[in-house]
Amino acid sequence: MELNELLLRYEAGETNFQGESLAGMDLSGTDLIGIDLQTCDLSGACFILTYLNRANLSHANLQRARLCGANLSQADLLHANLQDADLHGAVLYGADLRYANLGLANLLDVNLISADLREVKLAGANLQGACLRGANLRYERRVYESADLRGANLQNADLRGANLSGANLSKADLRGANLQEANLQEATLSGAVLIGAWLKGVFLTDADLEGADLTSAELTDGKLQRANFSEVNLTQANLTSANLTDAKLERGILVRTILKLARLNRADLSRADLRWADLAEASLIATYLGRADLRQANLTQANLAQAEISSANLHGAELSGATMPDGSTHDG
């Protein structure tokens, strides 16, 4: 079909263009609200600043298409193929992107507020500065596989309140991202980079953060129970009042980490480096600190009842008021 024909028919009121071949067509700036382009071939087509609100693009082929600034709010993109597509600054508010393939796509500064991204493929995609507030990327057993965000670039993205439970974010770049109160339960973040990220009140229970880099991250009030933090780098991170009960932190680097009032009961901190860490008033009941390095750490008023510290290095650690494993209180 030719461009003119399409536009004429659309003006006339027709919206059903299912299965048409419109590859490479330039529809920039046009008004195509509500158009039905299911299963169409739109590869390489140009939709820059086009209005595609509530359009139906499910199963469409949009590989390498240019959708910069396109308005796809509440559009239907189920199973759409958007590999390598350019969605810079597009509006995908409330869009349905379930099962869509956006591998290596460019989603810089995209608006994905409240979008449905279950089982989406975003591996290697660029989501820098994107806003995913309230987006749904939830893993649902037998219904939706984990959303794939491996190696995605999420620097500076706004993920507040997003539901990423079970999502796969291994080796993703989340530097400076805002994950306040996001739901990352059982998510995989192994090898992810979270330097300076904002994770206040985040839900990371049962998550896998092995080898992740959380330097200077803000995890105050984080819920991190049973999470796997082995070999994680938490240098200078702030975990005040975080709940790390049963967490695995073997070989973790917690140099100068702030763990004031944190709960580390039954956590595994063997071989962890906790030099200069601030554990004032933290709860370390039955914590395993085998060969942990606690030199110069601040354990003032910490509770180490039943903790295993026999092989830990406490040289220079501050223990005034701390409850020792045998129940006695350490004199200052």
Add this chain to the structure above:
Amino acid sequence: MESNPQTSELRGHRTLATVVFTDCVGFSAKMSRDEDHTLDLIRRDLKLMQRVCEQYEGRVLKSTGDGLLMYFISAIRAVKCAVEIQDALTNAAIQLSERDVLKHRIGVHLADMFITDTDVMGNGVNIAARLQAEADPGGICISQTVYDVVKTGLQLHIKYLGPRKLKNIDEVVPAYKILLQPELEESDPCESIVQNLQANKNHLRIRKLIYYACKNVWESDTHLLNLLDLKELIQELVKLAPTLPRLQSFLGAAVKTLSKPTEYQAIAQIVITELEPLYPSEAGGLPDSAPTQVTAHRAHPQVSDPELQQRYDQIAESLASLSSLPRIKKLCYYVCRKKWESDPEQLQGVPMAALIAEIHQASPDLEQFRLTLDSFVKTLSKSAEYVLVANTLIQHLQPLYLSPASANPENLQSPKLAAYDRQASSAAAPPYAETGVALEQEQNLLRIKKLMFYLCERRWENNAAALNNLNTESLVRQLHQMAPAAAQLEAALEAVVKSLSKPAEYQAIAHTILRRMASLYPGYQPPKVELDSTNMAVSETADGPAPASHETSRFSLFDARLDIMRNTNPLSAKILLFTALKNEFHFTEQDWLALKLTDLDGLLREALNCCQSYTDMEELLYRAARTLPTPDEYVHTATRLIKSLRFFYFHGKVPVTLPPMVEDTDIPLAEKAGTSGTEESITILEQADMTCQLAEQTILPAVEVLPEADAPAEITESWAIAPPPPHPHPSSESDPTSDGTE
């Protein structure tokens, strides 16, 4: 005698009472330095207070160690007692040396409380305690309740501080300061203007209009309107519209959006007429420009000696190279004219050399000059910091006073060192190098440098590389020269630390600095370090004189972005910002690529950085919008963008351009600006939405005796939309019309 119906066996009873809380300034610091002596002093002062209290039929309920808690049945007597105490202490202090004087703060509040023989309990007591913290050293702070009760019964000079948000107190408490030295604190043209406006029969409408023009929010609640500080609003208004024609157009635009434009036009006219004297005139006929002319007249006949004039000029030049020049000039202006001037334009109109000439003529003797300067500095709200400024000034002016015949040009060229050498009693040079080396051993060297740099240059530096380049020794030298007396350095450090966002940590840094520099001050005992420096978490996040918290500023940008995303097309927003900042976007491939290089966040930060005021941003964006192919659309985008960014101009916080990796968030001290009443639709709920994101409650700041635009202490307070968020829509009388583009 006090009629205490309470018998000793009853546990306590509830009553309406006035509670007076006193507290000694810097008590712990003094105690750690000389416990015995300080105890003597505090005993002496508390005895005095007790005596005065009993004189006024009050009862001392308990001592807090460094202050007293007194209870009165009569609020008038309570306030009289407080005034008498401060007067008596001040009078006694005249004959005493500095180390024998303690300053106290007093807070007075009237409320229902639960009183026992030895104690008082209740929210009212907490309020009194917090009010006391708001008072100046040697001052008294009273609550609205007390003010209402005593205002007719007492002849006092009172200064309204505005509604204060006190720590751990839910409700906002309007507070007042009792002025004990009225002449020095009320020399402000604003005062008379405020009084005139207040006296006008349309004063309520005047308040409404000014508030609306500044904050873009309509307030109809009479009670809240009356709580507003008119002086502050006027100052904000003048900042928003720095010239008279701009004020006219600004108010005119605001009035146009109202439902009763004709009536408010008249009100606007009243405001403009009243505010006229505050504006420097271009034609040069208004009183503000007169001082400049007068200076010229005053200086010339007296400076008959061209050599003297040359020296004045030289000194002015050497002062011009200092970064603390603005403060030095303000101080000189204050001393000469007895009037505080913050407006940079005004200050520019007066040449520094002329001020120096005036000062020299007025105080021919160095000691006299020092005393005069001292007494002026004491009346300032930031006396500790201005002491340092005064010292620098004295150093530079010293050559004028020491035998003018013998002063040679070489000395003038390096006045700092020359002056210092003369000052130094010892022949040997002070151990700057050793002190510098000692400081470099400290763990928190970076923070130490930050604090020292800030004291010297009045600028916060977060860049690690820049800080590493600073020479510790020269910082030490500069600081020592600015504060030749240890007490001055201490006081200055204390004052500055208080205004930072991390006072606790910087307190320890200040102690470290004092400890290391103690060798420069013979006979000085540094205070004991309370915090163990290794316990401090050395985080790289913003610890400069930033506003309330690093959190808020990062959040604010996230919130602004969210707002922008919700209301505009992100790509359009980027195109607009790009055009505005780099002046060109022609939709070519290259342009698209360039656009992809920065994220929206980066563009927003750049825009906020480059526009000092709200009106600047408006101009910039609207101008850019009109150059783009579909101007209407982009004007609409511009409007939404500006609305979302308004938050930053209200709160005076401007995040600096950052590299994508957020390491150091710098918050430079931005100018404050309000909004313009142009074609925007006003929705109070929207504002409330944005302010709800803040952790702290937002309130109007108190206006200090002598306002300063560059003061970090002021910036830590936040501006606000004065009514608390859940507020009804504007009433029908004054419904602003919407912009219609939505």
